Amino acid sequence: MPFIRTFSKVAKQALLSPGCGCQPITVAVRTISFSPRQVTSDASFHSVSFSETDHPKVLITGGLGQLGVGLATMLRKRFGNNNVILSDIRKPPSHVFHSGPFIYSDILDYKNLREIVVNNRITWLVHYSALLSAVGEANVALARDVNITGLHNVLDIAAEHGLRLFVPSTIGAFGPTSPRNPTPDLCVQRPRTIYGVSKVHAELMGEYYHHRYGLDFRCLRYPGIISADSQPGGGTTDYAVAIFHDAVKTGKFECNLKPDTRLPMMYIDDCLRATVEMMEAPADTLSMRTYNINAMSFSPEELAQEVQKQLPDLEVTYDIDQVRQAIADSWPMNFDDSNARNDWGWKHDYDLPELVQTMLNYIGSDSRIAKAN
Ligand SMILES: NC(=O)c1ccc[n+]([C@@H]2O[C@H](COP(=O)([O-])OP(=O)(O)OC[C@H]3O[C@@H](n4cnc5c(N)ncnc54)[C@H](O)[C@@H]3O)[C@@H](O)[C@H]2O)c1
Numbered sequence: 001m002p003f004i005r006t007f008s009k010v011a012k013q014a015l016l017s018p019g020c021g022c023q024p025i026t027v028a029v030r031t032i033s034f035s036p037r038q039v040t041s042d043a044s045f046h047s048v049s050f051s052e053t054d055h056p057k058v059l060i061t062g063g064l065g066q067l068g069v070g071l072a073t074m075l076r077k078r079f080g081n082n083n084v085i086l087s088d089i090r091k092p093p094s095h096v097f098h099s100g101p102f103i104y105s106d107i108l109d110y111k112n113l114r115e116i117v118v119n120n121r122i123t124w125l126v127h128y129s130a131l132l133s134a135v136g137e138a139n140v141a142l143a144r145d146v147n148i149t150g151l152h153n154v155l156d157i158a159a160e161h162g163l164r165l166f167v168p169s170t171i172g173a174f175g176p177t178s179p180r181n182p183t184p185d186l187c188v189q190r191p192r193t194i195y196g197v198s199k200v201h202a203e204l205m206g207e208y209y210h211h212r213y214g215l216d217f218r219c220l221r222y223p224g225i226i227s228a229d230s231q232p233g234g235g236t237t238d239y240a241v242a243i244f245h246d247a248v249k250t251g252k253f254e255c256n257l258k259p260d261t262r263l264p265m266m267y268i269d270d271c272l273r274a275t276v277e278m279m280e281a282p283a284d285t286l287s288m289r290t291y292n293i294n295a296m297s298f299s300p301e302e303l304a305q306e307v308q309k310q311l312p313d314l315e316v317t318y319d320i321d322q323v324r325q326a327i328a329d330s331w332p333m334n335f336d337d338s339n340a341r342n343d344w345g346w347k348h349d350y351d352l353p354e355l356v357q358t359m360l361n362y363i364g365s366d367s368r369i370a371k372a373n
């Protein structure tokens with residue numbers, strides 16, 4: 001029986017301050033027989049007494065995807081290398097493995113995840129594991145397991161151990177009946193992908209645990225994220241990363257979305273900074289627990305034109321992927337993030353020209369180094 005059903009009392013507000021966690025990473029060696037899903041009805045959440053001056057001890061699930069390594073780098077600079085643990089089910093590349101603590105964690109393995117949280121005195125959990133929109137449609141059963149069952153494990157462990165929990169949502173949490181231009185925080189959400197359905201579920205479950213049990217749940221709906229040094233994991237917005245690599249390497253790009261498909265987008269540095277800012281925001285500044293964040297909106301032809309200002313010889317052709325196109329046509333065109341801006345001061349740094357310049361500088365210098373070696 002899920003532990004949530006066994007609680008008769010509403011737990012007190014989970015502690016809001018970031019917690020301490022200065023121990024070196026602990027390898028899981030014990031088998032724990034006690035399950036928090038079987039606690040008795042008079043149980044209450046841990047009352048964690050951390051000093052305000054101590055750093056949080058952070059665990060990032062699904063950390064080897066497009067966003068996790070960058071977030072770990074940012075958090076490690078802020079809180080210290082040993083206070084941020086990356087985890088995933090994949091083998092980390094050598095530079096990631098040697099840059100700070102890494103641990104194997106399958107979010108579908110509840111006991112293992114709980115053991116990692118306990119043994120390492122985790123206080124913040126950033127839950128990045130997911131199957132994105134296009135790969136989710138290709139494997140609905142796996143997406144349902146990872147995105148929904150995995151989330152249940154994370155929620156229960158976060159609630160039981162008084163963690164601050166960040167779960168990203170997405171523009172994909174909206175659907176064809178949502179207002180698309182712009183899309184506000186609160187409106188109809190009837191997505192038509194398993195990815196979107198699982199993210200609406202995550203938003204609602206996180207907010208429910210917050211109101212019912214005091215879980216410090218925080219959620220941002222990210223737009224499509226664009227990064228130079230990490231590859232996207234199979235989404236609908238991936239074209240906006242691929243164009244830069246192809247433009248620099250071959251001077252040609254074949255786009256899988258129609259030229260006028262407008263979607264909200266953001267450079268990775270803005271996305272990761274927003275995540276840290278929202279995690280650090282005092283609870284009383286958060287009038288909601290799930291916020292839209294945005295930076296820019298553009299279509300493939302507008303992005304191509306901006307890239308062609310720097311690389312005029314770039315040739316762009318279109319070969320439409322019907323699955324991705326149908327998904328994109330149901331998503332927001334512009335995202336209204338005024339609540340994030342008003343409540344906790346969200347402000348993006350990168351618009352389209354800065355994004356293009358930054359991406360080309362990064363990928364261009366990378367390819368010059370590769371050619372020189
Ligand atoms: N990248 C974007 O454009 C974007 C936009 C909106 C929201 N998001 C959200 O941000 C989060 C991170 O996105 P990303 O782009 O880094 O995703 P990604 O697909 O690149 O990485 C996801 C990671 O999850 C891991 N994973 C899969 N199954 C797992 C399991 N059973 N246990 C543990 N890990 C598992 C994968 O190995 C992978 O490394 C996701 O929740 C995603 O929905 C991303």
Ligand SMILES: C[C@@H](O)[C@H](N)C(=O)O
Pocket residue numbers: 132133134169170171172195222223224225234235236237238
């Ligand atoms: C938008 C986002 O959630 C992801 N990049 C996708 O396209 O699936």
